[in-house]
Amino acid sequence: MESNSQPLATGKAPALHPCYSPEGHKHFARLHLPVAPVCNIQCHYCNRKYHCSNESRPGVVSELLTPEQAVRKALAVGATIPHLAVIGIAGPGDPLANPEPVFATLRELRIQAPDLLLCLSTNGLALPEQVEALVEHGINHVTITINCVDPDIGAQIYPWIRWKHRLRGREAAETLIAQQLLGLDMLVARGVQVKINSVLIPGINDAHLPEVNQVVREKGAIMHNIMPLIARAEHGTHYGLTGQREPTAEELAAVRAACGSSETMMSHCQQCRADAAGMLGADRNAEFSMAKVEAMTIDPQAAMAKREAVRATISRQLATQAAKPERRSHLAPVQRRKSDQGLLRLAVGSVNGQTIDAHFGHLRELLIYQVSANAIHLIERREIARYCHGATTCGDSEAAMDGAIRALSDCAAILCARVGFTPWRALENAGIEPNSEHGEEPIEVALRAVYEEWRANGRLMLAQTRAAAG
Structure with a gap:
C-alpha cells in the first residue's frame, strides 16, 4: 500500500491537484469530505450553522458524514467522475x-482508493502535534489559513481560540500564529506541499498581507492564495452583521500584485464548500447525497483502473503542452503563423478518456481538443448538464441543450458514439457539426481522421474563425 501512495509526494504531484495547479484545475476534479464538524477557533468571517444548497462558501455542507459514509461517498464519486484526482478534508470545522x-x-481511503491524492485544510492551531500523523496517513498537501503574522491584527479577526483552555484577544492571536508558523516549518521539513490561504479583509489585514506572503514563502510554502472576504448579513457572521465591507476586485488584484512573484500566487480559487465535488467552479455535490450514494453499485477496482487511465492520458498531454513552447521557439515566425492557420478545435464525448464511447445525451463533460497537422492536445474539460435522464425524459431538457451549445460555441464539431435526432438538429442549427462516425475508436485516431477530412475539404479556415469568435 505504501508503494501506491508514496510516488504521489513527488515534486510533480501538484499538477494533479486542481487547488495547487493553474493547469491542473482545468482537467482534474476534487472531492471534499465533511467529517469534521468541530472547530477550535472562532473567526469573525465564519458561521458554520448557515447552510444553503446553492451557496458556495467554505464551512457550508449539506450533510455531515461518518467515516464509513465518507469512504462510501468517495468511492461513488471516484466511480462516476473518472478524472477525480484528489480527496480533501476541509471541514466544516x-x-x-x-x-x-x-x-x-484517511486510513480507509488509503486502502480503498490508493491512487488518489489526499489533502487537508486547517487553521493550524493543532497542526504541530499532528504533523507526524498526517505524514503517516499519506497526506501530501496541506493548506493552512494564515490571515496575519501580527497578533494585534489577529485580535481583530479571531475573538477566541480553544488552546488547552479558551484564550481571547491578543493572547489568542499570538498563540495561533506561533502554532501556524511552527506547523508550516514542520510540514516543509517533512516534504509536504503547503499552500497558504489568507482572507483579505479591507481595513484590517489588506496592507499586512504582503508581509504574510514574505514570511510564508521564506518558510517554504509553495503557493499563497489570497481570497476575498465574504461578509453578507444573511450568513450571520460577525463581519456580515457589523457591516465590514468586502474587498473590490481591484483591491484584491492590487494586494496579490504587491505580494510579488505570480508563480506562487493562486488566482483560480473558488472558495469551495466543505462538501464540494467535481471541477472547481462546477460543483456536483447534489448528485452524491448519501441516499443516492447508497443506491449506487460500485466496483472500486474497475473505477481505479479507469481513473489511472484517464490520469495517465491527461498527464501525457499536459507534459506535451509544457514542452511545446520550447520546441516552437526554434521555428521562424512565418512557420508558426502558417501552423496556426491549420488549427481545428473539436469536442469529444468520452467516459473512459481513451475512446469515443459516450452518448451525447448522457454527457456530463466535454473534452476539448486542439488539433493541428502535427499535434493533438487536450486543452480543457468543460462540465455540462446532462441532456438525457432516461427513456422517459430524454430530449426534454431544453435548458441543458442550450447550455451544451454555449459550451460548444468555439468548437467546429463534437464527436460522440451516438447523437439523437433532436440534439443533432439543434447542434447543426447552431453551426456545430455532430459526428457519430467514430464510435469506440481511440480518441486520437478519430480526431486525426476528422482533421484530415476538414483539411481536404478546405474547411479549416472556417473552423478557426469560429473558434476565435467563440
Missing part, C-alpha cells in the same frame, strides 16, 4: 480538531 473521524477516514 477544523479537521485537526476532529482527529478521530478524520484519521479513520
